[in-house]
Amino acid sequence: MGVLILHSLPDRLDAGSPYPLGATFDGLGVNFAVYSANADAIELCLFDATGKRELKRIALPECTDEVWHGYLPDAGPGLLYGYRAHGRYEPENGHRFNPNKLLLDPYARKLHGQIKWTDALHGYKVGHPKEDLSFDKRDSAPAMPKAVVVDDHWDWSRDTKPNTPWSDTVIYEAHVKGLTKLMELVPPNERGTYAGLGHPAVIAHLKRIGVTALELLPIHSFTQDRFLQEKGLKNYWGYNTLGFFAPEQAYMSSDSQDELRRAVHRLHKAGIEVILDVVYNHTCEGSEKGPTLSWRGLDNASYYRLVKDQPRYSINDTGTGNTLNLSKARVIQMVTDSLRYWATSFGIDGFRFDLGLTLGREEHGFDPGAAFFDVVRQDPVLGRLKLMAEPWDVGPGGYQLGNFPPGFAEWNDKYRDTVRQFWRGDAGQRAD
Structure with missing residues (x-):
């Protein structure tokens, strides 16, 4: 839709309301x-x-x-x-x-x-x-x-969530573009897009291999990093968020975000849940020498964790240059508002938290009783979803497998590695 202000613009706004953000x-x-x-x-x-x-x-x-x-x-x-x-x-x-x-x-x-x-x-x-x-x-x-x-109103009243029990859940991790880009049964204009996710051929494939949940690599709007572009490369994976509420435009076959909603609705109808890999541990603004695109310019000292005695510098527990400060109530609100928006406006069934340990960092380090976890667990919408944490980051004490609070499943790299080693015939794996 076009801009609806067609005539003169006022010199002053009305007071409005502080909620919603x-x-x-x-x-x-x-x-x-x-x-x-x-x-x-x-x-x-x-x-x-x-x-x-x-x-x-x-x-x-x-x-x-x-x-x-x-x-x-x-x-x-x-x-x-x-x-x-x-x-x-x-x-x-x-x-x-x-x-x-x-x-x-x-x-x-x-x-x-x-x-x-x-x-x-x-x-x-x-x-x-x-x-x-x-x-x-x-x-x-x-x-x-x-x-x-x-x-962005969408009527979800006729949608039925699969609500697959954890014990019966089989998750298929996929990239929106990579999943369908070369799939000949999908129309050319829908390949590599949100629309392609809901195509009958894709759903039939997922059902055939026993998938109960499709986990999408990041679809929040993300940046094409400058250093990559200068090398003629692209950010394929999407782990550098520019907007926590906006779907990545590159995956749309049209100008309407409803194509993602339609895809989720069709997957639900086939009994398949949709889970998002989400990146709330950092933003695309990088270190203190990075660009000023949003949060840094609005309130650097609130949105980011800074070195206590040298606040010029960003704390880098994520390996990306900055770390979101989830000890601040309004930053927690931004993250949970984002999660709730995706759950209610796009019908998302769960989330996999990239570097989930970072979201539980307080000033003294990781805390399974951190405010973020408490807020999510008591939330009437979020507390009912599938929640999975990647239980590590690169900061001090950055490996916390098994230490997350109830309600959060965890990626278990020890189990993954042992199964792979046993599968390929490595010796001495039976005990593990």
Whole structure:
């Protein structure tokens, strides 16, 4: 759908509401709400239908419990937007606000365009003698994807979840593109897409081999990393998230995200659950020398875990440059809101948590009683789903197989390795 604002744009937003977070269409307009505990002001930036021309910047007029919010009457689905956050640029104290950088809404449900890699995406001057302590004044908007307001209602009332018992579950791990890209029985335009997942030939194949659950490698919007593109390569696997709420555009055969919902519905009808491999341990912004795309610019000191006595630097328990700070209530809210959105809007039956140990890290280390686990286990939606943790990361004490709380299954690499070694005939494996 196109942008629904066709005439003059206001100079001021109505107060709106701090809940729900994100951009929410109510039939008469759009409510915008974004979390930042340390910003001095946040501006909503509106764009034309191409995403190339910024039409207006309007300050979010209210801040309630660290959530900035405002309401734009007469706006609707199709509207392209982003944010600019004003505040201290003090990397040595963990703050990296730079209003010259357009920021993606962490709750964006659809993206328009791709990242166009340029040094202007960094909050500092790349190559400057002071490195990330310097300040870059270039506008990053031309190089940034834009968030899109959506109306994503879908009637799941006729859908029946398989609810396969764990004891009967057979999981087939697959890549959305790789599963069907070369499958001749799938129409060419649907191969390698969400639509292809629900094709009768794919479902028949899964049923034939006894699969009860299809686990998809990451489908959250992710980046094509700059260092890969400069080598002529691509990020095939998707473990570098740009948006926790938006399906990856590259896997769509059309402009409608409903094709993923249709695929899930058809898989359910065949008795097959759909599980997502999700990456909430880090984001695509990398280390303190990475780009400013969203969370870093909105509130670096809140969204990320920083070195206690040197908050200029990011803690890197994930091996990717940064670690999300799930000791913060609003960061836990973002992750659980994302999980709940995928479960309710897309019918997802469960989640496999990449580097799941990271989600249970508190200041003293891994804690099976960490707030994230408690929140998920008591949630009336999430607590009923299949939840699986990858029980390690690269931080201190980064191997916790068998130590996750009830309700979380775990990937067991010791069992996997022993079975493989026994299968190929290695000696001395029977005891294990």
